Amino acid sequence: MRVLHAVTLHTPSHAFGGPTRVALSLSRGLIERGVDARLVTLGDEFEGPLPNEVEGVPAQLFQARHLIRRFGVAGITSPSLLARARRLVKSADVVHVHLMRDLVTLPIALAALQCGRPLVLQTHGMIDPTERLPAKISDAFGVRRVLRRADAVLCLTETERRNVNAVVEPVELTNTVRLANGVEPQGEYRPELRASSHGGPPTVLYLARVHPAKRPEDFIEAVPGVLGKYPEARFVLAGPDTGGLDATLARARALGVDGSVEYVGALDRTAVYEHLRRADVYVIPSIQESFSLSAAEAMSVGTPVVVTKTCGLAPDIEAAGAGRLVDSREETGGGNSAENGARIAGAILELLDPAVHAAASVAARRLIHDSFTIDAIVDHLQKVYADVRR
Structure with a gap:
């Protein structure tokens, strides 16, 4: 055929x-x-x-x-x-x-x-x-x-x-x-917090097109809240720039957190999984995400995820305990992005607790293995x- x-x-x-x-x-x-x-x-x-x-x-x-x-x-x-x-x-x-x-x-x-x-x-x-x-x-x-x-x-x-x-x-x-x-089955994974396993600071990853529809600025708005508890945390922004990079990096500078944010550009298939394995938490702030393949790929290697409640995978993630769901609203007057960021930061901090992270990591891998x-x-x-x- x-x-x-x-x-x-x-x-x-x-x-x-x-x-x-x-x-x-x-x-x-x-x-x-x-x-x-x-x-x-x-x-x-x-x-x-x-x-x-x-x-x-x-x-x-x-x-x-x-x-x-x-x-x-x-x-x-x-x-x-x-x-x-x-x-x-x-x-x-x-x-x-x-x-x-x-x-x-x-x-x-x-x-x-x-x-x-x-x-x-x-x-x-x-x-x-x-x-x-x-x-x-x-x-x-x-x-x-x-x-x-x-x-x-x-x-x-x-x-x-x-x-x-x-x-x-x-x-x-x-x-x-x-x-x-x-998603394609991946090799062995480590359910423990990667930051603990390699002795470095926690790493939080955004991996998607850098476009306003994906709301990368909400990801940046979460940075100060996480740095308050983990001052050495790293935030990796990955994906091709499709119209949102300048504003996203400008927001990082305005918040004074640009030193904690690294933009690594577009990644090939091998590099995608390398970054997903190195991350402690994966975040996709988009409110119009019918599925989020990258979130599924993150879970396939045991990386817990933070998604909005409107993401198509949200019910599965919540039922499995594979990450955290956050409310997210459109910009109406300039305040909601900061509010969205605060909620995302809270979810990230929850998942950086070693016991919570271990349970979510196992659940994430099992969810993909069983259903996706x-x-x-x-x-x-x-x-x-x-x-x-x-």
Whole structure:
């Protein structure tokens, strides 16, 4: 069986984040089972020729053309990809599109419908009701059509299922399937507090795109509260800068904590896990996080996490005792970021207690092992493919 995974963008810095990482992870899992899984996407920021393989996955990359820069990834496309879309989908037994409102994944999904190929959509929390004019035009042009006619629409959570369904109302979707994100099993882990085990100060990690939507400034707002008890604590900010780095570092300087904050930039797959293993606590302050693959990766190596209550993984984390949940609110007048930071600091301090940390670390690893390994997710996905092909 040949499966074509279509995702919007791949860059050396992994600037597009989760959807591309999920597509690669699923493809690798399928390849290990003997499935011919391939990736089609746009490539950008590469020096020299675009690669024909990404992290062990055969890939066909087309050079990204920026039509409307202010729209970000929604404003990029490739005439060459559009010209070859029908040929690409005809070569596949299943077309798996990581859908967003863009000029890459939507045309490929429409081509799959036109060519009669089994179509699986995965929305990653990116398709929800909105009043933004470009999104409404995209919905009218094709998003509603592909959602209604796809053989399966994969949703991470019940909240995502409701949001996707609201886009196509008054039609009720009957093709939705719950499919969580999965992470690859990791080696041995140490449940004890890493700061105690290596004799150094505690390390707190933010690892995600540095973008205002991820709320990295809330992470910085937590620094003073933690330094009050652990003056030597280190705060590592990791991930590609996608529009939020300057403001985040400026906030650190304004708070006088920039000496305790280190920005290490975008990380490759190996370095991601190295930093997760070295961290004592992982923090993702985003309030619109449908799953947070990086939080799952942190837990897979036994690193407790701090997430907001609106994170898609929050109920699982709370039930397992794998970290701490915090309330978080949008900025309305400049005060809430500091309040959010204070709550995050309190959660970090709880998890830096050795006994609490040890229990949360064991629970985190067990949660991923029992519910979110890539093997279990790919097993489920193969059943979905079998159903849609029938």
